Amino acid sequence: MSLRQKNVVMSSTTPLIIALVLQQLLLLMAPSAVVGGTTIAGCPGNCGGVGIPYPFGIGAGCFRRGFEIICKNDAPFLAGSGADLIPISNLSFNPPEARVTLPIGWQCFNSSDKVDVYHDPNVDFNRDGMYRISHTRNHFVVLGCNALAYVGSQHRPGVVGSDDYDHVSYTGCLCYCNDSSSAVSGNCDGVGCCQVNIPPDITDNMVSFYSSSHKRNLNFSPCDYAFLVEKDNYTFSTADLRMDKNRTMPVRLDWAIRDNLTCSQARKTAAQVSGYACVSDNSDCHDSTNGPGYVCKCNKGYEGNPYIPNGCIGKFVNCYIPIRSRKKKLPLYNIMRYSDFFSSQTYFKFIQTNRKNSTILNTNPKFVKI
Numbered sequence: 001m002s003l004r005q006k007n008v009v010m011s012s013t014t015p016l017i018i019a020l021v022l023q024q025l026l027l028l029m030a031p032s033a034v035v036g037g038t039t040i041a042g043c044p045g046n047c048g049g050v051g052i053p054y055p056f057g058i059g060a061g062c063f064r065r066g067f068e069i070i071c072k073n074d075a076p077f078l079a080g081s082g083a084d085l086i087p088i089s090n091l092s093f094n095p096p097e098a099r100v101t102l103p104i105g106w107q108c109f110n111s112s113d114k115v116d117v118y119h120d121p122n123v124d125f126n127r128d129g130m131y132r133i134s135h136t137r138n139h140f141v142v143l144g145c146n147a148l149a150y151v152g153s154q155h156r157p158g159v160v161g162s163d164d165y166d167h168v169s170y171t172g173c174l175c176y177c178n179d180s181s182s183a184v185s186g187n188c189d190g191v192g193c194c195q196v197n198i199p200p201d202i203t204d205n206m207v208s209f210y211s212s213s214h215k216r217n218l219n220f221s222p223c224d225y226a227f228l229v230e231k232d233n234y235t236f237s238t239a240d241l242r243m244d245k246n247r248t249m250p251v252r253l254d255w256a257i258r259d260n261l262t263c264s265q266a267r268k269t270a271a272q273v274s275g276y277a278c279v280s281d282n283s284d285c286h287d288s289t290n291g292p293g294y295v296c297k298c299n300k301g302y303e304g305n306p307y308i309p310n311g312c313i314g315k316f317v318n319c320y321i322p323i324r325s326r327k328k329k330l331p332l333y334n335i336m337r338y339s340d341f342f343s344s345q346t347y348f349k350f351i352q353t354n355r356k357n358s359t360i361l362n363t364n365p366k367f368v369k370i
Helices: 003-035 238-242 263-267
Strands: 069-072 075-078 086-093 096-103 105-109 115-119 131-133 138-143 147-152 170-175 193-197 208-210 223-230 248-255 283-287 294-298 302-304 312-314 318-324 329-340 345-353 366-369
Touching: 096 223, 138 147, 138 170, 147 223, 170 193, 223 238, 263 283, 294 302
Parallel strands: 223 248
Antiparallel strands: 069 075, 075 086, 086 096, 096 248, 105 115, 105 223, 131 248, 138 193, 138 223, 147 170, 147 208, 283 294, 302 312, 318 329, 329 345, 345 366
């Protein structure tokens, strides 16, 4: 048989081979589809289109302490946030983040150059202390003409409320305008707008203002504004010198299992109720990079939810299928399974290889979605 004839035979048999192999692999994969979820069995998996992976959960028995989610009018909110419910747009465990929207802070001056009204944006989103404002995903922005504001990290032990500077660290910035034409939309470099990176371990969104004269600015900048916001998600506009006071900003929160334990300490609690959180096989513990506690991750080569039993599953499966013709053995197929975990879609990649030395014979592997 000529090389051309061999290629024709191999090409014509490929679709049938792929179909048969897929059928067998689907049977083998059926059990893993059950254990590959992200929530506890019987618990709601989403609210308003937002996935709710454990340790988060809706309803009794569906969440770990500190991670309760409220589903109200088909929209998810952080539990324990009081009258000001904090809306959620995304929850994830790799990276361990919650994307929420938080109110802005502001103070406004009257014609006597005194602070007439003031709003502290602080809301109780951290009742059980599981969250920290992400210092890598957010920054602090101040708007105004002659405006100074700052935020602080966690409180110093034993000095809460005892003086004006009861936080471990502070950061903030000052912005100024000579006149109404000084500030330029799109620029946040200290004229009408300033921004600064924040330290780790910030546990709330409280902001503090330093009051200074606004006599020259009352007609175009009567208020100062300050807020935490996701990086690259706010662009200054001169219209914001009169910003809507009810405006909210997207903010990323880092979360962790904050039982005041390191990984080495937490592993010793595995036998306790609500103890060690990394319960899946093929998972491991990692100390938190923002505040105390730890997070769980699937080991290399695995994906899924490390916080539930059997939550980490293999990313791919390799197997070699010998295909025979009447006279000669045709090349093998290396079949790799890729799982898109959150959409529950699986892809198979068929790479034709040489039987003897595993060299790739075709440079255009087939992808099949099931």
